[in-house]
Amino acid sequence: MAAFFPLVRGLVYAAVGFAIGAGISLGITGLTGEPAKEPLIVLGYVFAVIGWLMGVGMWKAWGREWFGKSTSNNPSGGWERYLRFNTDHKVIGIQYLTSLAVVFLLAGLLAMVIRAELADSGQNLLTKTDYNTTMSLHGIMMIAVAVAAVMGGFSNFVLPLIIGAEDVAFPRINALSFWIVPPVVVMLLLSPLFGGFDTGWTAYPPLATQAATGALLFELAFLTFGISSILGGMNFIATIITQRAPGMTWGRLPIFAWSVLAASVISLTATQWVAYGLLMIIFERIFNMVFFSPPGGNALLYEHVFWFYSHPAVYIMILPAFGAELEIISHFARKPLFAYRWVVRSFALIVFLSFIVWAHHLFTSGMGENLHGPFMILTELISIPTGIVFLSALGTLWRSKLRLKVPLLFALGVVFNFTIGGLTGIFLADVATDISLQDTYFVVAHFHYTIMGGEIFAIFAAGYYWFPKITGRMYNETLGRIHFGLMFVLYNITFLAMFIPGSVGMNRRVAEYPPQYEFMNLIVSIAAFGLGLAFLPWIYNMLNSWIRGEKAPDNPWGAKTLEWQTSSPPPLENFHEMPKVTGDPYGYGDETVIHARFDPSTTASHQPAPAEGD
Amino acid sequence: MTAAFIWILLTIISEVLFLSFDIFGDAVTEQGVFIDEAFVLLVVLAIPIFTFVITTLGYVLVKFRAKGDELEDSAPVRTHDKWARSWLVWTTVLCLVVIVHPGYTGLLELRKTNAEEPDLTVNVTGRRWQWSYEYEGRGVQLFAMDEMLILPNDSLIRFIITSEDQDVIHSFWIPAFRMKIDAVPGLTTYFDVNTLEIGHFNDDVNFRVQCAELCGTDHSLMFTRIAVVERAEFEQWIAEKAA
Incomplete structure (x- = not known):
């Protein structure tokens, strides 16, 4: 259930945002004449969207930075990462x-x-x-x-x-x-x-x-x-x-x-x-x-x-x-x-x-x-x-x-x-x-x-x-x-x-x-x-x-483009070893054209250093 | 060679089949005749292109299949600039043909009567969700939805069209005439037709004015029935109506 927390928080913040926007609109239109429905909806909506975004995780992943605080994002693993910013x-x-x-x-x-x-x-x-x-x-x-x-x-x-x-x-x-x-x-x-x-x-x-x-x-x-x-x-x-x-x-x-x-x-x-x-x-x-x-x-x-x-x-x-x-x-x-x-x-x-x-x-x-x-x-x-x-x-x-x-x-x-x-x-x-x-x-x-x-x-x-x-x-x-x-x-x-x-x-x-x-x-x-x-x-x-479904191999089609040269599904930040492109991706029937080489010395930057020292 | 033969055969069969159907019946205005002929010409030109693509696809599907499931590469033909160039030339030629006729000739056809004095001018006003008509200089106006728009045969008729100021955009379309133009609040539009044949809504549902631009709830019901009658009959009708 905790997986749904960001969505629920988004909805709550959106409701609060709507109330704020609608309140401001009511205040302004009420002071100058008849309170009107449509300005209320527009202003309420704008604040609701901001509330929604912050609630689903934009605040934690981005907003805090605007005030000099640390941010965090990309929780690893599980399907809960699909339910948040x-x-x-x-x-x-x-x-x-x-x-x-x-x-x-x-x-x-x-x-x-x-x-x-x-x-x-x-x-x-x-x-x-x-x-x-x-x-x-x-x-x-x-x-x-x-x-x-x-x-x-x-x-x-x-x-x-x-x-x-x-x-x-x-x-x-x-x-x-x-x-x-x-x-x-x-x-x-x-x-x-x-x-x-x-x-x-x-x-x-x-x-x-x-x-x-x-x-x-x-x-x-x-x-x-x-x-x-x-x-x-x-x-x-x-x-x-x-x-x-x-x-x-x-x-x-x-x-x-x-x-x-x-x-x-x-x-x-x-x-x-x-x-x-x-x-x-x-x-x-x-x-x-x-x-x-x-x-x-x-x-x-x-x-x-x-x-x-x-x-x-x-x-x-x-x-x-x-x-x-x-x-x-x-x-x-x-x-x-x-x-x-x-x-x-x-x-x-x-x-x-x-x-x-x-x-x-x-x-x-x-x-x-x-x-x-x-x-x-x-x-x-x-x-x-x-x-x-x-x-x-x-x-x-x-x-x-x-x-x-x-x-x-x-x-x-x-x-x-x-x-x-x-x-x-x-x-x-x-x-x-x-x-x-x-x-x-x-x-x-x-x-x-x-x-x-x-x-x-x-x-x-x-x-x-x-x-x-x-x-x-x-x-x-x-x-x-x-x-x-x-x-x-x-x-x-x-x-x-x-x-x-x-x-x-x-x-x-x-x-x-x-x-x-x-x-x-x-x-x-x-x-x-x-x-x-x-x-x-x-x-x-x-x-x-x-x-x-049956587990898919990395490259079930034998295709030459880069997305097929990493695991299925690919890891965070995509490649275990960084590709170096040496030819176009359509070199079928022509062994002289090799789309990319993978150099083990250029492991992707996000990966932690190997546990066993070398 | 086989593929080319199939292509030509398919093209001939399709053209003959298409041309043996009379999809539209007789158009009842000069402009409509041109538009129907343009439509038919475009289909005739499109058929060989369509049959080329399906012949190629069909031929490829039959002839060029991999054996089994092993990954076997094809011969590495990367491009063939001569083919690409001739493809470019052919498509450009076809495109230019269509631009000249029925494109440019169509523009001329639609404007050919602009400088002429029409036999009848009808002022049309759209409002949600009905049309009203004024026969200019003849002292006749039509308002109610169940009235028919009576028009003379063998005449140049000019429709001058607008929509009421506080209203929305409509489109004044007479399917039998193949002509339409929007009725826009704050703007006056027009089109001309030369009528060629008599006809009546009861015999052909396309003898109707139909709003063609979405205008809200009763958009689909915003139509007027039309009858095109001989000139003498028209004169008699309008004299009675004006009296």
């Missing part, structure tokens, strides 16, 4: 992955509710407001999973290992960026009690300003999540620049590390824009300031600010997914990654282009028509560097010796699904077809093909691939194959079918729709329920294998 990147990676798996399943259940409602054209299961809140919650929770599972989860666990580092550059900021995520989830789950938010995750004002208080909780949650992303991005950039093992030159950097670097640049910079936008909506709500709401405000301004983040954000999701996909393909094909340098260049080009395509979300918004042409052209140009990623994947597979394990199956699934996701993107980049398809189920099917078919499949590929390293145990291959088979088939039926009602006139975000689209929706719903069930073998496999 802990600066070990592997612990943080597991914290992210397990919490986001829960969020993923919750948001997946919401999707099942949505499909139950849409199986029939009328309104049957939910009130319209509840439908809108359900749909909005599904959206933002899945966005959070899509951003943080790969960046917070896998990047955290794998990145320092794969570049031969002992930890990230700023371990305490890393822990901070995880521990502000639980308040995000709590606020989102509380929002239905405050009238919900029927704004979608895009939350355009004036709707977002006028919506029930639930929308304020959503804005606070999103803003908090943004701070987590900014800190994470900064941390990974610093880590990759400064913490690489000796000899890990840029040309030897594994492609996954490149992809995380590319995504981190976007995460650090673009997220700040949406943070300002969200803050301004909060100010509109609590101070009656005018930014986006006419008269006086400009509603289109928010759309620009929002998409200036939210379009690059899809590359925060998909770039590390590409990185993991290519990494897995190379190691399971046992063939050097094809056109490595071309891929690195294309990642850089994607990052650059991702910042200057946002207004393709605004072709039907009423923005100036002079902007249509340039944004259409820039958007379509992204297909060129994205094509290089496919060249690399297919080129690596060609004439290889494939070992068809579950991680590779999912990686091949990414290639298949993202082909559809990418090609359907052209219909939305083209102004003429987008005018017809914007805000229809075609868009919904398209982004599920890129984010779920592309990124979530890559996350499962990564999950199976790194499972032995993370847990020290092997997963069950047969259950993994069943999971892949069911998920791949049912996923494709669900979302291929979804293109059809979208193409012929069914708009998105509706609880009710004309009965003419009922048949296709019923097919989508039935396949979607099957898709929901497809995750059961995964859940069982993960839990059962983690507890009872």
Whole structure:
């Protein structure tokens, strides 16, 4: 029970913090007029988050230092280290992955509710407001999973290992960026009690300003999540620049590390824009300031600010997914990654282009028509560097010796699904077809093909691939194959079918729709329920294998990257002997290329001197 | 060679299958005809790319498998700059083709009537959760949700769209016309259509104005039924309505 003490203390401190913040707010608003509910929530929340952080261990691990006192962190051993502020990147990676798996399943259940409602054209299961809140919650929770599972989860666990580092550059900021995520989830789950938010995750004002208080909780949650992303991005950039093992030159950097670097640049910079936008909506709500709401405000301004983040954000999701996909393909094909340098260049080009395509979300918004042409052209140009990623994947597979394990199956699934996701993107980049398809189920099917078919499949590929390293145990291959088979088939039926009602006139975000689209929706719903069930073998496999699975060898795949050259799971600070990198990590079939040597004379700094003197 | 043959065969079969389906039926505006043709063209261009990827994946899965479970390395082909360059050229060419047509030509199509005087101008205002319409210069306004929006066939119609000042963003979408644009408070937007055929909501559910931008509780119910009628019939209707 003592293991839960930091969490309980966090909750108590959060309650105290909320009382302080709410008290201050009551004092101020009470003195100047009517006490108001929303300023109370905002100030209470800010103090509650600080209280929560200090309670879960930030005070002991960090805060005491601000007052010249000694700090302590990283309790060794046991599972209680996962339940408190802990600066070990592997612990943080597991914290992210397990919490986001829960969020993923919750948001997946919401999707099942949505499909139950849409199986029939009328309104049957939910009130319209509840439908809108359900749909909005599904959206933002899945966005959070899509951003943080790969960046917070896998990047955290794998990145320092794969570049031969002992930890990230700023371990305490890393822990901070995880521990502000639980308040995000709590606020989102509380929002239905405050009238919900029927704004979608895009939350355009004036709707977002006028919506029930639930929308304020959503804005606070999103803003908090943004701070987590900014800190994470900064941390990974610093880590990759400064913490690489000796000899890990840029040309030897594994492609996954490149992809995380590319995504981190976007995460650090673009997220700040949406943070300002969200803050301004909060100010509109609590101070009656005018930014986006006419008269006086400009509603289109928010759309620009929002998409200036939210379009690059899809590359925060998909770039590390590409990185993991290519990494897995190379190691399971046992063939050097094809056109490595071309891929690195294309990642850089994607990052650059991702910042200057946002207004393709605004072709039907009423923005100036002079902007249509340039944004259409820039958007379509992204297909060129994205094509290089496919060249690399297919080129690596060609004439290889494939070992068809579950991680590779999912990686091949990414290639298949993202082909559809990418090609359907052209219909939305083209102004003429987008005018017809914007805000229809075609868009919904398209982004599920890129984010779920592309990124979530890559996350499962990564999950199976790194499972032995993370847990020290092997997963069950047969259950993994069943999971892949069911998920791949049912996923494709669900979302291929979804293109059809979208193409012929069914708009998105509706609880009710004309009965003419009922048949296709019923097919989508039935396949979607099957898709929901497809995750059961995964859940069982993960839990059962983690507890009872066969012990994993250090390098079950015979892969050459550094994370496989240490024990499974790796020790604190990762390596028993420090690696010295001497070649790139893809030297399959070429004995002259050796990725790293381990020099026993350079035992990792944290290890105590040997007990027996020498 | 086998792979290339399978690719070509799959492509031909897919193209024939796709083109033998009439997915949209007849579009009822000039702009809609262009948009449907653009959609079909993009599918036709996308099919060979899709079949290329699945052929490659399928071929690899059948042909290039490791024997047993031993770790056997493949031949270390690191890159093939000639291939990468030709890949780059092909993708760039395809991208440029799409940018010119239907991209640039589409922009021209959507704007071709900008300088013309429309046969009918309809001022549209969105508010939660209904549309209201004013037939400009004809003395007719429609408010109630159960009224139909009657439009003349064979005409250039301009919709001028906004949303009430204290309201939220809506989107004015007529699926049958394939056109939409947002109704934004504090901003006026517009689009033009040249109608080509008559039609009625009762025969085709796409003859409706549908709000396409989430606007709160009754968003899904924010629609108006439409009938496109012959000009003479329209004139008769509007004269009666104005009287």
